[in-house]
Amino acid sequence: MVIKMEEFEPKIVGFLCNWCSYAGADLAGTSRIQYPPNVRIIKVMCSGSVDSVYVMRALLEGADGVFIGGCHPGDCHYLDGNYKARRRSVLLKSILDTIGLEKERIWIRWVSASEGQRFADTMKEMTEAIKKLGPSPIAKHWNI
């Protein structure tokens, strides 16, 4: 008998903006679109309000990936929060190297309130990508 190895299920922390991405995730739910349950969603008012400390904390506490969801460019409820979030993710990614994590562990994507399917697809895509990367090496480290 072949013993099946338990498949690695990544833990993803998702910061979704109140106006677009969170509503998009809501629509995916109410439309009963299936997507992997790996993402733990935290609602924020704007993707631009996601300070680096939230992302760093999620990663240091052992999250395998962090997803930041914002409105499409030009659609931000606060005009330019998503553009600023994008710049901050550039900064975050350039520091990940020092921490020993792959840049691909942080995702920033635009999902509108009407794009339930797109949210589900993005979650599938991200879960697959993180599965390929494997578990975060930080999760195993004893003193974090």
Added chain:
Amino acid sequence: MTDKILKIKNGDTVGSVNDLLKELLKSKKVQALLVMQEVPSKAMSFPVLISDPDKLNSNVFAPVLPVATASVISKITKVGSASKLIGVVMRSCQIRALLELVKLNQANIENIVIIGVDCLGTFPVNTYSNFPEKATPTEFILDSFKKKNDAVKYLRSSCYTCKDPVPTNADVVIGLYGMGSQKELLIQINTEKGKQLLEGFSLEELKDKKNREKAIKEIREEKTKNRMEFIKDKSNIKGIEALAKFFDKCVNCHNCMKVCPICYCKECLFESSVFNLEANKYIGKAEKKGLFKMPNDSLLFHTTRMNHMVVSCVGCGLCEQACPSDIPLMEIITPIGENVQKEFKYVPGSDIEEKVPLVIYKEDEYQEIGEK
């Protein structure tokens, strides 16, 4: 831009500059001066705000940076700017930091006239106060400039790898580099403010500017070379094991944050009770891995500091100097800073009109990051 000469009297470089500054106070060109002055015990030099010319006994070349002068100016001007002119004498790294603070709305330089001093580098606070040589630290560094000895062994690593020891963006520059026999100093007037400051002073014109230009080019090249070698040498801190080891000695005192001129939040998340959990949560965390180091937020603190500071890091190295555990912080901050600033094509403290990268954006940039 006008280049003038200040004659050094009796070989007393420090005193000659002091005399000039005294005249500024006496003639009421400035209401007060913020300048490095030795404390009575001579064990340390601090930025001192001086209004009485008779109390002025400055040492602008004191090779020590106990606190960030830029933070001091932020403190002086943030609540309300001065109604009359204040002269501030600063090194190049602190001018860069001050410009960053102005951009971040943490300082006001409306009624500030910046007098920059060519920097020969600084020693750690303890080396300065217990100086192992016969000469005073100031004499030693000035002698070292005349190639009579070598001060490099005492320099802080951030000074050895300085981004630019020559002040840019100062209204007036007191210059050492390229002034030949050290019988005279350069007084360079860069702005209208600087011109008004020195109006009525009889200073000779500097005729041959080539030496100065050549010397500046040389020192900048030398420092850049040092920095690149330092980065190449030290960029090996990669991965969680190496990072955790690097910060093993951290005692969570947050000194590095408190001395940083760029770090300005009134209320810091890491000084708040956000990370105080109820006992059961701590036990839960321990149970997850079987053990749990306390206090638990030091790596989060340092990685967050990296995120918050490196874009504007001017390389003053005060964080490293303030560390009671002697963690060589610049070994990690310098490579990351260089990397991130290159990414945003941003040189902190170089242009007051240029906005800090994280508050601006372009609609069509980094599209590969937001979209696949």
